[in-house]
Amino acid sequence: MRDLDLTTLRLFIAVCELGNIARAGERASIVGSAISKRLAQLESQVGTALLVRKRHGVVPTPAGQTLLEHARAMLDSAARIESDMQAFAGGARGQVRILASVSAMTESLADDIAQFLQAPGHRNIQVDLEERVSPEIVRGVREGLAALGVCWDAAELGTLQSRPYRRDRLCLVVPAGHRLAARKSVRFTDTLDDEHVSLPVNSAVQVMLQRVAAAAGRTLRRRVIVTNFEASLRVVRAGLAISVVPREIAEPRVRADGLKLVTLDEPWAERRFIICYRDAGLLSPAAQLLVDHLAARAESHPSR
Template identity: 60%
Template sequence: MHDLDLTTLRLFVAVCETRNIARAAEQHHIVPSAISKRIAQLEGVVGNRLVERKRRGVVPTGAGEILLEHARAMLAGQDRVARDMAAYGQGIKGQVRVLASVSSIAEYLPDDIADFLQLPAHRDIRVDIEEALSRDLVRGVREGLAPVGVCWDAADLEGLQTRPYRNDQLAIVAHPAHPLAKQKRCRFEQTLDFDHVGLPASTAVHTMLGRAAAIAGRPLSYRAVVTTFDASLRCVRAQLGIAVVPQEVAQPMAQAYGLRVLPLTDRWARRGFAICFQDERQLSPAARLLVAHLASQAQARRGRKKA
């Protein structure tokens, strides 16, 4: 196979995302026939038909879907190279990209990274954080899309090196008028009598709760599914259901909304997070410094709690 042309891949992605060659051409300021010609050449290079023209527009074939995923990753890599070189030209001598789960970003990670960057020895280092689902995060670290990841330690981390990071406690957030609100804490099985407000099925929390409900032999009823913890608490405030949220995230927001926070007593509700990377020896100096800082911050806080 000949080398893939990044400009052609960018046009291919635009066609797949807009489902329209003319619209993609308009976005990239070229004529539609030029895009059609490039896609035909791309099909010749990969040896497969990549798009189909249907009544409602252009859709990728099975082979096109596979190439689309790789093309997005390649273009994202090119964009990162451009940003990194621009940052270096502005005087930044080290740059670390971190893929992180939504819980770690909502809880501790931004503050720990800010502490790292405030140290005088790190003034020439830049850290970029990108939110990702745990499964995508782990795949991204394995494939070299980012040198460092921070995620739930129950994720499939096989083949990666890890260091312990923080812990959190899952809790039920309920409206004061809810039957569970009178309790100080509860078991997850007790919540299965009521409607829940949940996160999308692709998230680690959704998977964990589904597994726990299956073990209990009870259905888990979602009345609303939202994408952020803040949105879930707004739904709780509107009495659409109860939500399972890390206590560290829920406490300050629940106070503002006048909601009750009940820690779950189930063993699995106490979660640990991990810092993951391919090989510590292959990390850049800046990445090694960041990993060491995050691990030491977490260890220091655990020591203070024991004291």
């Protein structure tokens, strides 16, 4: 089938919506006979009848109804293409999809992206932010599901390129009456007699904790598995378990919830996050602007 003409499809939609060729012609400032000729050519092109002529107008056939749905989608896509292309003349334009870890999203990434989008030159940029665990972030960026990923630099990046982002520090959160609550610092192995609140087992934090436990010949005892740190803190507050949580997330909550923060005396407790992508040279202008903004925010806030 030859390429469908958008003008003809637009007229076909008008005829279906108005149920009358003459009224569609008035809307489009085209004589009815010209529309009828275009519709006849369209029916010949697709090889089936699209309209049934009634006494007071026309209605689409089943084939016509199917074409109507496709035509609307095609014209919507064409309108978005036109809008996107026009917007480049007025500044950056595009859609950037980011896969990010729960830590990065909760601590700083959402705020940094919000600041980026508030800049007048970025008003035509849309950012699609989705939470994933680190292995899924790396795989998604590698497979082209997202332009950017933000995750712990302990993740296996393979061939992906990266730039530094922010930092945080993992600590232990326990109920106020817990046996470790009075300690200023602990080694992670000191916590292995207790039950833990855990993020999904394939998250970067949990993979690291399981490796540390295994290296000590121990097993990490997980009592509850949650999907985010806020839920983890609620479980600790209920006295059901203890948890390893970024200090940046836990600090605003501990006093109100009657919890205690204990420093983890471990070299891996201070984490560095990265922005990863397949190839810097292939990033869209919008994605490159966002990467530069995030990297600059990290440089201006080195402690986070």
